[in-house]
Amino acid sequence: MEFDIDKLDRSAPFTVPEGFFDTTKRDIEQSIARERKRTRRMHLIRWSMGAAAALAVAVTASIALHNTQPAVPAHGLNELLASNGQQVATAESIATPQGSKEITQATQPVENLESYLTDDELDECIAINDVDEFLHCQELLETL
Amino acid sequence: MNLFTRHKNTPAVTFEQVLDKFQQPLYWHIRRMVLSHEDAQDILQDTFINIYKGLSSLKDEAALKGWVYRIATNECLRHLQRRRETALSTIGDNESLTRELMESAHVDYGKEMEVKFQQALLTLSDNQRMVFNLRYYDELPYQEISAITGSTVESLKVTYHNAKEKVTKYMINN
Numbered sequence: 001m002e003f004d005i006d007k008l009d010r011s012a013p014f015t016v017p018e019g020f021f022d023t024t025k026r027d028i029e030q031s032i033a034r035e036r037k038r039t040r041r042m043h044l045i046r047w048s049m050g051a052a053a054a055l056a057v058a059v060t061a062s063i064a065l066h067n068t069q070p071a072v073p074a075h076g077l078n079e080l081l082a083s084n085g086q087q088v089a090t091a092e093s094i095a096t097p098q099g100s101k102e103i104t105q106a107t108q109p110v111e112n113l114e115s116y117l118t119d120d121e122l123d124e125c126i127a128i129n130d131v132d133e134f135l136h137c138q139e140l141l142e143t144l
Numbered sequence: 145m146n147l148f149t150r151h152k153n154t155p156a157v158t159f160e161q162v163l164d165k166f167q168q169p170l171y172w173h174i175r176r177m178v179l180s181h182e183d184a185q186d187i188l189q190d191t192f193i194n195i196y197k198g199l200s201s202l203k204d205e206a207a208l209k210g211w212v213y214r215i216a217t218n219e220c221l222r223h224l225q226r227r228r229e230t231a232l233s234t235i236g237d238n239e240s241l242t243r244e245l246m247e248s249a250h251v252d253y254g255k256e257m258e259v260k261f262q263q264a265l266l267t268l269s270d271n272q273r274m275v276f277n278l279r280y281y282d283e284l285p286y287q288e289i290s291a292i293t294g295s296t297v298e299s300l301k302v303t304y305h306n307a308k309e310k311v312t313k314y315m316i317n318n
Contacts, residue, residue, distance in 0.1 A: 013253070024167055
């Protein structure tokens with residue numbers, strides 16, 4: 001049997017609803033408008049999530065940084081104690097035997113105490129000193 | 145806002161021009177592949193959304209036709225693949241498409257020879273059918289089909305020849 005497909009009418013049996021191609025353009029336009037809206041919303045969501053993540057990182061880093069810092073810096077502590085007439089023990093000062101000069105400096109605040117106290121306060125200190133058993137234990141031992 | 149102003153910088157081609165020029169050829173190309181009017185309508189919309197998204201990156205106007213056909217073809221093949229994956233295992237490869245062809249409200253069953261010819265085409269693989277349709281119905285030169293499918297001209301000639309043989313055999317036997 002002779003059959004040549006090139007001799008056939010090259011049309012398909014398919015049909016479309018009336019006015020289909022007139023409305024296609026409008027339908028596609030609407031689809032694209034929806035797609036653009038969706039894409040814009042996705043961009044907004046992504047941007048918001050990015051901003052939130054950046055903020056969270058910044059807050060976390062700030063908290064972490066705050067926690068790793070000392071409450072009072074070392075040099076700040078020295079200055080604070082120095083202003084109160086005290087000295088900070090350092091590794092060197094512990095290792096090296098202290099000279100008389102340093103001892104004098106250390107007792108100086110006690111000597112200066114008299115100038116800060118009133119007469120009544122001094123009398124009270126002397127009274128406490130007189131009855132203090134630990135301060136006078138040597139004298140007690142001698143009397144025994 | 146005009147939807148088509150975004151691509152005004154693309155030399156000599158706007159989305160509106162692409163839509164006007166290709167909506168019908170692409171619809172028929174898709175329809176011949178998926179057979180169902182409703183599916184073809186959905187795929188056509190997806191195709192134009194993809195065209196819209198990618199048009200600004202297309203600089204060579206000469207490549208436009210191959211490019212839009214490639215997008216449509218890929219959408220069709222994806223659709224057929226999905227359809228096959230979701231179909232029951234008892235249904236043969238093109239059985240559901242044959243049913244689609246024989247039970248559609250948008251097929252002119254008065255054209256018996258053409259309907260029979262479509263049945264013959266359903267004996268081909270998706271790839272063979274695509275090449276056959278592009279050559280036989282759209283009358284595209286092999287060079288253009290090559291740009292769409294990514295196959296060589298020689299391999300396309302062989303594919304078309306084999307498809308033609310198979311369809312002829314089906315038509316003689318039925």
